[in-house]
Amino acid sequence: MSLTHINEQGKPTMVNVGEKAVTLRTATARSIVVLPDEVLQQLTGGDLQTKKGSVFQVAIIAGIMAAKKTGELIPLCHPLGLDNCDIQIGLNDAQEVVVDCTASLTAKTGVEMEALVGASIAALTIYDMCKAMSHDIVIKETKLMAKTGGKRDFKRG
Template identity: 55%
Template sequence: MSNFTHINKKNNPKMVNISEKKVTKRKAIAKATMFLGKEIINQFTNSELITKKGPVFQTAIIAGIQAVKKTSDIIPMCHPLLINGVDIDISVIDATQIKVTCEVSIEGKTGVEMEALTGVSATCLTIYDMCKAFNQKMIIKEVKLVEKKGGASDFKK
């Protein structure tokens, strides 16, 4: 017998029934690092890069927020959630890399780990899309959950 929560007794996929769970405050934080390279980082002015497509970081943050809200549309077993807040931060680490952090919070019956991971991923993918004219050697690295609070267990890396 499998311990996976998304598999039923007949080994078919299922969406977990959360009707008996209590509503609690929940938060998840995901992080990614992204190699942009000096060619791209050198184009920044005042912590932002403006391309023909517009301001890269501002656009990427909006894309990440949209992705958080649409997570249940693209990850089959995720429940649609009423999101209380999304905060995405992008910072330059050094001459070649950036860090992207996505924090998602709700009051609900299930966690928001997938929403935070989806948000940080979409933010990075948008940066890639907007910067690929400069250089296609960018690398999205180390997308990971760094914190989860609320529900049955807490987690912090």
């Protein structure tokens, strides 16, 4: 398997999607944010309220805005007009904040990077809005959970 963004001369290149079929492409990415107890104790009604506002609501907006700008942030990504971007934020059984970002469009290239950027920026926004309460916040992972519509589908078990 070779790297798709390196040409035969070893130079960086954008992937040519001109010959690819237009299909519905979806991707879901997840970021996990670990909040210390003193921050978790501020959780009410499924969200955190700070002087800056509703943490999860602002994080959702930031993640969607970032996903739409992925082609501007990552040099070799195609600029894409997303058909949809949905971000869900909640707590798992370990009391960690789970940020799931699902992006979709009908196009010749996938939206994995858009989903990853959306989840990452939403997690960073949670950090930013809560850092006044603690600097012991940890964004412990960001990973692709699923993708459809390209050469091969993927779903994490």
